[in-house]
Amino acid sequence: xxxxxxxxxxxxxxxxxxxxxxxxxxxxxxxxxxxxxxxxxxxxxxxxxxxxxxxxxxxxxxxxxxxxxxxxxxxxxxxxxxxxxxxxxxxxxxxxxxxxxxxxxxxxxxxxxxxxxxxxxxxxxxxxxxxxxxxxxxxxxxxxxxxxxxxxxxxxxxxxxxxxxxxxxxxxxxxxxxxxxxxxxxxxx
Amino acid sequence: xxxxxxxxxxxxxxxxxxxxxxxxxxxxxxxxxxxxxxxxxxxxxxxxxxxxxxxxxxxxxxxxxxxxxxxxxxxxxxxxxxxxxxxxxxxxxxxxxxxxxxxxxxxxxxxxxxxxxxxxxxxxxxxxxxxxxxxxxxxxxxxxxxxxxxxxxxxxxxxxxxxxxxxxxxxxxxxxxxxxxxxxxxxxxxxxxxxxxxxxxxxxxxxxxxxxxxxxxxxxxxxxxxxxxxxxxxxxxxxxxxxxxxxxxxxxxxxxxxxxxxxxxxxxxxxxxxxxxxxxxxxxxxxxxxxxxxxxxxxxxxxxxxxxxxxxxxxxxxxxxxxxxxxxxxxxxxxxxxxxxxxxxxxxxxxxxxxxxxxxxxxxxxxxxxxxxxxxxxxxxxxxxxxxxxxxxxxxxxxxxxxxxxxxxxxxxxxxxxxxxxxxxxxxxxxxxxxxxxxxxxxxxxxxxxxxxxxxxxxxxxxxxxxxxxxxxxxxxxxxxxxxxxxxxxxxxxxxxxxxxxxxxxxxxxxxxxxxxxxxxx
Numbered sequence: 068x069x070x071x072x073x074x075x076x077x078x079x080x081x082x083x084x085x086x087x088x089x090x091x092x093x094x095x096x097x098x099x100x101x102x103x104x105x106x107x108x109x110x111x112x113x114x115x116x117x118x119x120x121x122x123x124x125x126x127x128x129x130x131x132x133x134x135x136x137x138x139x140x141x142x143x144x145x146x147x148x149x150x151x152x153x154x155x156x157x158x159x160x161x162x163x164x165x166x167x168x169x170x171x172x173x174x175x176x177x178x179x180x181x182x183x184x185x186x187x188x189x190x191x192x193x194x195x196x197x198x199x200x201x202x203x204x205x206x207x208x209x210x211x212x213x214x215x216x217x218x219x220x221x222x223x224x225x226x227x228x229x230x231x232x233x234x235x236x237x238x239x240x241x242x243x244x245x246x247x248x249x250x251x252x253x254x255x256x
Numbered sequence: 257x258x259x260x261x262x263x264x265x266x267x268x269x270x271x272x273x274x275x276x277x278x279x280x281x282x283x284x285x286x287x288x289x290x291x292x293x294x295x296x297x298x299x300x301x302x303x304x305x306x307x308x309x310x311x312x313x314x315x316x317x318x319x320x321x322x323x324x325x326x327x328x329x330x331x332x333x334x335x336x337x338x339x340x341x342x343x344x345x346x347x348x349x350x351x352x353x354x355x356x357x358x359x360x361x362x363x364x365x366x367x368x369x370x371x372x373x374x375x376x377x378x379x380x381x382x383x384x385x386x387x388x389x390x391x392x393x394x395x396x397x398x399x400x401x402x403x404x405x406x407x408x409x410x411x412x413x414x415x416x417x418x419x420x421x422x423x424x425x426x427x428x429x430x431x432x433x434x435x436x437x438x439x440x441x442x443x444x445x446x447x448x449x450x451x452x453x454x455x456x457x458x459x460x461x462x463x464x465x466x467x468x469x470x471x472x473x474x475x476x477x478x479x480x481x482x483x484x485x486x487x488x489x490x491x492x493x494x495x496x497x498x499x500x501x502x503x504x505x506x507x508x509x510x511x512x513x514x515x516x517x518x519x520x521x522x523x524x525x526x527x528x529x530x531x532x533x534x535x536x537x538x539x540x541x542x543x544x545x546x547x548x549x550x551x552x553x554x555x556x557x558x559x560x561x562x563x564x565x566x567x568x569x570x571x572x573x574x575x576x577x578x579x580x581x582x583x584x585x586x587x588x589x590x591x592x593x594x595x596x597x598x599x600x601x602x603x604x605x606x607x608x609x610x611x612x613x614x615x616x617x618x619x620x621x622x623x624x625x626x627x628x629x630x631x632x633x634x635x636x637x638x639x640x641x642x643x644x645x646x647x648x649x650x651x652x653x654x655x656x657x658x659x660x661x662x663x664x665x666x667x668x669x670x671x672x673x674x675x676x677x678x679x680x681x682x683x684x685x686x687x688x689x690x691x692x693x694x695x696x697x698x699x700x701x702x703x704x705x706x707x708x709x710x711x712x713x714x715x716x717x718x719x720x721x722x723x724x725x726x727x728x729x730x731x732x733x734x735x736x737x738x739x740x741x742x743x744x745x746x747x748x749x750x751x752x753x754x755x756x757x758x759x760x761x762x763x764x765x766x767x768x769x770x771x772x773x774x775x776x777x778x
Contacts, residue, residue: 161523178601180686180689182602214526218273231272
């Protein structure tokens with residue numbers, strides 16, 4: 068990854084505390100969160116503005132950013148835990164608790180509303196038996212709102228496990244959820 | 257087997273969301289069954305989004321369009337002889353002759369849907385890189401002058417003259433300058449950035465490289481929202497290939513000039529589409545808006561002079577350099593030069609991307625292109641310019657779409673998103689949604705936005721109950737909008753009143769007030 072030259076004081080560079088020794092110790096940690104955070108930090112900390120890329124890397128690996136990852140990231144970037152916590156909680160994409168096995172994001176924005184998006188959102192709530200930001204009792208699905216997937220000419224739209232689906236009717240949503248649930252029973256013991 | 261027939265099937269998220277991958281598999285399967293060779297090219301989307309997945313068969317008579325194709329249609333298409341361009345219920349004839357496409361002026365989107373987005377050969381064969389090559393022979397000042405002369409204004413919504421922004425960065429000395437592309441396209445009803453990044457990523461890369469040469473910046477960032485995983489993947493591949501082709505790096509095209517860039521991924525915060533908040537986010541902080549001045553052009557990313565432009569602004573630069581400022585400037589009306597990719601969305605029969613010169617009317621877009629409502633009911637309100645744009649009633653649909661004319665009716669063209677609603681819409685609910693959205697997405701820095709939006713939701717809830725102090729509540733809502741308009745630090749709080757007040761002024765019956773009360777008291 069090429070980096071620009073002459074970075075003027077890029078914030079987030081490791082300072083006195085966040086030494087390589089501390090990072091290398093953390094990578095050996097028995098806590099998967101600490102180890103993942105240390106790996107991501109070791110790889111990315113020298114980028115200018117490294118905090119968001121590190122948070123993305125941890126979440127991509129673990130599915131969430133557990134609380135014990137925060138001190139390790141803060142240490143690596145020479146930030147306070149409060150600063151890392153502040154960033155982590157500012158962005159809706161980052162989660163501190165694991166999601167269900169599948170994540171259903173239903174668009175709540177205007178274009179989807181113009182095409183029955185609210186009815187679809189209600190249907191999703193009913194079908195899953197949980198509210199937005201919630202997870203079904205069996206841990207299969209987490210329901211999240213999303214404000215625009217860029218599929219506005221084909222509203223209403225949802226994203227299921229990162230895959231976009233457009234012109235979603237309650238029936239179509241039901242089929243998508245069934246297929247995801249069947250996939251679970253197919254691959255899990 | 258004879259020479260393979262080329263079939264184009266988009267890889268754009270709009271096509272994938274309608275099962276394009278399953279269609280691709282069905283095509284491969286049927287081709288094998290019929291013993292014919294086909295070459296499947298996964299192109300960008302033509303922007304005829306009601307026809308996605310839109311497959312095109314390359315025939316001696318040109319590319320023939322079939323859509324929307326579902327997996328179960330494929331066997332029938334082969335039997336009908338689509339490889340020879342034969343008629344079929346899903347056939348629309350030559351793609352280029354489809355009126356929706358033929359009536360457009362595709363400048364920025366010239367290649368989108370035509371080429372393989374990741375093929376550097378395709379890019380060169382369709383006029384790519386000519387702008388960068390010309391820019392490499394020019395001085396920074398000449399490039400800035402050319403962009404200024406084109407009349408290009410910021411396509412993200414603010415419509416600030418791009419040339420002036422670039423000139424400020426060029427004339428501000430600094431050890432390091434940056435080009436930042438704002439690809440945090442969070443407005444509902446907008447998707448032109450996404451279509452472009454997925455359909456022709458090289459034109460954005462070329463535009464950013466030209467911007468780098470123009471202001472003597474050597475590094476760039478594309479800040480893409482996390483809701484666009486396909487755009488992120490496409491851009492990352494394209495950047496790697498552009499480096500390999502010598503379009504980026506330490507020695508661009510053997511010129512000795514340097515520019516490189518990378519993708520940074522957002523994390524679901526709408527406010528990060530605001531430029532100073534985006535810069536904070538790139539620096540690894542909470543996306544909290546900065547006070548201006550200083551302008552980002554003087555003290556932007558990491559405190560350095562920074563060009564921050566929207567995807568479409570930067571992607572329009574290559575054609576301006578390649579064809580000259582006058583070519584671009586001659587499109588449009590008044591002080592709105594060039595073209596804008598309008599995005600038809602919501603309750604329309606034919607939603608899609610319409611790149612056209614400024615000056616056409618909303619009615620032309622809604623009726624001639626959009627074909628009226630998808631539901632078959634009368635259209636009632638149209639929101640132009642995203643969640644912060646005004647709702648326009650039918651009486652305003654004949655105002656020409658240009659920046660100044662829209663400002664004249666307290667509306668904004670913005671990023672060109674157009675969301676149509678039929679007569680089942682409750683405008684008081686949409687006004688409430690605007691306030692609710694502002695409350696959810698506020699960065700919290702300034703009080704009018706952070707508190708005002710919450711009070712706005714409460715007030716609109718009271719209005720909905722038609723309680724004893726109904727008229728006073730409406731008056732209160734106006735006062736609140738006035739405070740937000742005048743007192744907010746950025747456009748989120750400052751423009752949320754646009755959808756709210758336009759809904760109240762144009763559709764007072766939905767708020768339970770007579771037209772006189774609704775009309776602004778001053």
